[in-house]
Amino acid sequence: MSLTDLIARFDVDDPTFLADPYPVLDELREATSGFRNERTGQWTITRFDDVHATLRDRRLGRSYSHLYTHAALGKPDPDPRWAAFQAHERWSLLCLEPPDHTRIRRLVSKVFTPKAVAAMRPTVQHFADELLAPCRQADSFELLADFAQPYSVAVICSMLGVPRADTRLLLDWSHAIVKMYELSTSDEVREAANTAAGEYIAYTKALIADKRRTPDGLLVSELVQVEDEGDVLTEDEIVSTTMVLLEAGHEATVNTLGNGLRALMHHRDQWRRLVDGEVEPRVAVEELLRYDPPLQLFERWVLEEGVQIAGRQMKLGEEVAMLFGSAQRDPRRFPDASRFDVARGDAAHIGFGGGIHFCVGAPLARLELEIALAGLVRLFPSLSLVSEPAYLPNFVIRGLAAVHVSG
Numbered sequence: 438m439s440l441t442d443l444i445a446r447f448d449v450d451d452p453t454f455l456a457d458p459y460p461v462l463d464e465l466r467e468a469t470s471g472f473r474n475e476r477t478g479q480w481t482i483t484r485f486d487d488v489h490a491t492l493r494d495r496r497l498g499r500s501y502s503h504l505y506t507h508a509a510l511g512k513p514d515p516d517p518r519w520a521a522f523q524a525h526e527r528w529s530l531l532c533l534e535p536p537d538h539t540r541i542r543r544l545v546s547k548v549f550t551p552k553a554v555a556a557m558r559p560t561v562q563h564f565a566d567e568l569l570a571p572c573r574q575a576d577s578f579e580l581l582a583d584f585a586q587p588y589s590v591a592v593i594c595s596m597l598g599v600p601r602a603d604t605r606l607l608l609d610w611s612h613a614i615v616k617m618y619e620l621s622t623s624d625e626v627r628e629a630a631n632t633a634a635g636e637y638i639a640y641t642k643a644l645i646a647d648k649r650r651t652p653d654g655l656l657v658s659e660l661v662q663v664e665d666e667g668d669v670l671t672e673d674e675i676v677s678t679t680m681v682l683l684e685a686g687h688e689a690t691v692n693t694l695g696n697g698l699r700a701l702m703h704h705r706d707q708w709r710r711l712v713d714g715e716v717e718p719r720v721a722v723e724e725l726l727r728y729d730p731p732l733q734l735f736e737r738w739v740l741e742e743g744v745q746i747a748g749r750q751m752k753l754g755e756e757v758a759m760l761f762g763s764a765q766r767d768p769r770r771f772p773d774a775s776r777f778d779v780a781r782g783d784a785a786h787i788g789f790g791g792g793i794h795f796c797v798g799a800p801l802a803r804l805e806l807e808i809a810l811a812g813l814v815r816l817f818p819s820l821s822l823v824s825e826p827a828y829l830p831n832f833v834i835r836g837l838a839a840v841h842v843s844g
């Protein structure tokens with residue numbers, strides 16, 4: 438097959454590709470280190486070493502607006518129809534570069550140090566036990582809705598100081614908003630994301646007002662305190678920071694559990710190794726993050742003329758798309774890369790990114806995944822799929838619609 442035909446198979450609207458992108462990603466990665474996606478204009482890179490280096494290259498950024506106007510780079514102004522969506526992410530860590538990124542990240546990092554997160558273990562364990570107990574009583578359960586989603590949201594809400602009763606609202610907003618990050622979106626989807634972002638902002642502002650009246654020492658309250666004391670954070674910055682933590686704090690964790698459990702059910706020998714105690718859940722989690730990652734593509738803007746990425750001389754203002762799922766199965770980096778091996782225990786994957794935007798929640802995500810997996814293995818050693826789960830028709834955020842299991 439010619440390279441052009443192969444590139445054409447990277448089609449985020451093709452249900453066959455979305456159901457299992459790995460055969461196409463494998464062929465693309467072996468055929469080329471990078472290709473231009475004609476639809477998005479992005480220089481799309483496939484191999485681990487290039488993705489690893491690009492994540493750390495300070496001549497690229499998640500945003501360019503700290504250095505250039507849209508006009509200076511020949512980009513259109515943001516569409517005013519989606520103003521609420523833009524406002525919601527305006528001060529998100531994921532949309533900032535230094536010095537604003539450094540300032541806000543420093544405050545957030547304090548809460549997510551490995552030590553602070555280790556202290557969360559009993560709380561996280563409590564949520565897992567509480568939510569798995571009713572699953573045990575039932576003949577079958579849906580892993581995502583009955584366990585992974587409420588579990589992950591409960592954990593992040595407890596760290597931020599967000600009422601657990603608001604879980605449903607947060608999940609609905611978040612699911613609508615993250616669709617905006619797909620490569621192919623309709624105006625209808627954008628409209629829904631924008632409406633959700635508007636409601637979410639109003640909610641977060643009310644929450645902040647509440648924390649100002651009644652501080653509780655948890656993260657949102659702490660951020661408010663910082664604002665009040667030294668004028669280091671504005672209200673808009675607190676709103677975006679709270680929202681990015683709530684969104685990033687559960688979507689990827691839920692999908693790692695769903696995709697990972699599907700992989701385990703398809704590789705019963707690997708599940709057995711967990712049940713038999715041969716491999717610890719903590720170790721297996723790293724393979725879950727590598728094998729079928731919940732986040733398949735991240736983007737960067739080129740901030741300087743003449744940067745070389747995966748064999749191509751880039752121009753200022755061009756965009757690079759990094760294919761995480763492809764990089765994580767690169768045989769140049771991972772021996773027998775297509776094999777699902779829970780004992781692999783290689784934590785130096787790029788599942789949590791790298792460089793200044795490295796996932797601030799990685800220690801928490803690892804803890805949550807370990808406790809969830811350990812609970813499932815312990816309580817449901819004979820777990821099996823009731824029906825074959827289907828992936829949602831998205832590429833960037835890869836997750837299953839539902840995972841029906843019986844124990």
Ligand code: HEM
Pocket residue numbers: 492499530531532542593681682685686687689690693726731732735736787788789790791793794795796797798799801802
């Ligand atoms: C399995 C679960 C998770 C995965 C796979 C994951 C993955 C990632 C990746 C790949 C990035 C870097 C994006 C880039 O470089 O462009 C990132 C950033 C981030 N993640 Fe996570 N994440 C997970 C869980 C969490 C959790 C639990 C939280 C919150 C507590 C969180 C909060 C964040 C934030 C705030 C950033 C932006 C950091 C910055 O820009 O400085 N993530 N995550």
